[in-house]
Amino acid sequence: MDYEILRLIWWALLGILLIGFAVMDGFDLGTAALLPFVGKTDIERRVIINTVGPVWEGNQVWFILGGGAIFAAWPTLYAASFSGFYLAMFLVLATLILRPAGFKFRSKVDDLRWRAFWDWALFAGGVVPALVFGVAFGNLFQGVPFGFDSDLRFHSQITLTLLLNPFALVVGLVSLSMIVLHGAAWLNYKTEDAVQARARAIMPYAAASFVVLFAIAGVWLSYLDGFHIVGAMAHDGPSNPMLKSVTTATGQWMKSEAIPAVVLAMGGAVLAFLLRRRPLLAFLSSALVPVGTIATAGLALFPFLLPSSSDPGASLTVWDASSSKLTLEIMLGAVVIFLPIIIAYTGFVYRVMRGPVRARDLDRHSY
């Protein structure tokens, strides 16, 4: 297969894996973010935790796989983004490692302080990653200061205070409201009575926040400098990001190809709100929000993956940050074989665990 086509496929697969993460792990991150507020009593919190209990581990593999696939298919992006965003990444990892222990350990001790501690740990493990990933995306649109030396050694001047700029924080809140909406829609679907009522009551606010913040971010973006490649660039050339030139100009990110994705994101949020009394449909609608949001970001940035504000020519693009042709081929083969199998057994698991979680159903196998 053509190197250019392979790179395009892997750009799409990068999006699909991020969407898989945001849709599948998104609702359990959102559920955890809502845990202390939607669950008033211990039994309610156990109900909430057990709605995701059997599936969150599988969901989290979308995150792990995302990391592995970026490593394999976009090694330059893997090296640059994770070392460049070092402290942000540390925050994400530190809060995510609390989650397995939080889910597993929380209900194993009959002590209110113990349980409250893990409830807030789970809360942090939901809110912090959602916020930080949004902030990271917000920074992609502005570019971050980095470059390469002649050995292609990546060096950056990115600091945490630089990342926490107003536009990035708005995008962080876009991400957080998206995750909260998705979590509320999940609880609305998987619980009954008081918990369901509280989750449902949150949905209008979450949907409205998302739509408003997404619109603000979009308008703001039209005033920001976007990046574009100057002159012709080989799409099947070596993965060396130092061989092109790039300029910036206001409004470059406002690409018409992204419009359907924008409609999908905002439409999904509105539908989730309108259909909140039809819980399954509302949940499926809220799943469209991450699809549309990530597609919007990917299409607007295309062909850029990680723009550099200090040395625009060193920006990582789809055409110069990938693995070799052979590795992309091998990895594509692995995805084509295994992704359908994963989807099949994941579907089986959701079918086995279907139906609402009620307090009276909790037993000794539950969390």
Added chain:
Amino acid sequence: MDLVTLSRLQFAVTALYHFLFVPLTLGLSVLLGIMETVYVMTGREIWRQMVQFWGILFGINFAMGVATGITMEFQFGTNWAYYSHYVGDVFGAPLAIEGLMAFFLEATFVGMFFFAWNRLSKVQHLMATWLLAIGTNLSALWILIANGWMQYPVGARFNAETMRMEVSDFMAVLFNPVAQAKFVHTVSAGYVTGSVFVLAISAWYLLNGRHAEFAKRSMTVAASFGMASALSVVVLGDESGYTAGQNQKMKIAAIEAMWQTEPAPASFTIFGLPDQKGRVTHMEVKVPWMLGLVATRSADTPVPGISELVGIAQKDIADGLIAYRGLMMLKEDRSDAAARKAVDDHAEHLGYALLLKNIRPDIENATPDEIVRAADSTIPNVPVLFWSFRIMVGLGLWFIVLFVLSFWLSAKRQLDRWRPYLWAAFLTLPLPWIAAELGWIVAEYGRQPWVIVGVLPTALGVSSIAAANVGMSLVGFALFYTGLLAADLYLLRKYIKLGPDAALAYAPRTEEAA
């Protein structure tokens, strides 16, 4: 401390922590599969009780394995960015396939294992348990294919256009003999860990006169599975030694503290006090022939000593410098055909030239004396390897003795007769972890000064980030992990003390808690 030391320390701490939980997951998942198979075949309740009780302990440990594993997947990018750039084309693929083929399977069916007892038929649940065990073991396979490539980087070549290693033969990466040997050795060690865990806790119950039927059945399974595994760890550990003899001569010479090449077949040093500076080993006690036979599988192939290997490294550095000078010219003029040919012809030893970067930045001007110093730096820390290896092997031999004894006692139905035996079994509980951690120290500390043997020196692999940030994350991870480990041990102890009857009757008491 400098950036390189802090980055290495963080990797060592997070990886050694991760591997406190992985071997038990590997071993217990298979033991659960075996126990549940017996349950489904015989229909006897006690076997279901065994699966569920050991399952509770498995779950507590599994959560920690997942928690500490998250960091590992991203740490190459955060802390080893140049490594990730330089070898990601090769090294990333097995990690990604691990996610696709193994970890998804494992993580999806672990949910079924715990939550679907009442939602699946007996046979379906058994399938879920085995898929969990298979996923766990396949996961180890892909991780060790990645790790094996760091030890013996086959099937890849340097590309001057992209300044990195790229895959040339994926099948060679996949069927890397070092990776295969490591996989079998590591999963067997995991099975031993799981078996010792079951054996030791059951022995503790018998010592206290509790749950005799439950404990004896558990010990019977652990004894036979453990005996097979303990034998295979040593036999296939020998296999690791053999491949190391072919590919990682320096590591095996360091493990043996063999400073000079000995006439074939070389002897094995059982005891000695290696002196790294003087390059001698004091008070050696040797077994003739043994090393030569194990490492080369022949009586007349010599095992090269450290001094001989350092001499070879000097030649490799000089050869690698030709490739490096070509690379310098290519940076000036990408179309310089002579320079490209020099790189392609000598790229095999480019990594050796890069060792000089630890001595001076402009390595193309290295003096002969500096080349000698760089070659000397290929000697790993001999005393640490020498002793780590011997303690590990000693523990491995003890596991064989213990399991053979257990197997014999279980065959004679006398597991509960001999209190000294029960004490020995109980006190063995921490030993497999010590052996496993020492095994990684031998493998990875013994790989130094390389991060990819012969390709990339460790010091060049780090990210260009502030040492203070790494110091902060190192302290952060160490505190988080230690806190989580304390909670993990607290819960394991609590459920072990409850015992199978009480633990399985125990449901979280929410009314009191609320």
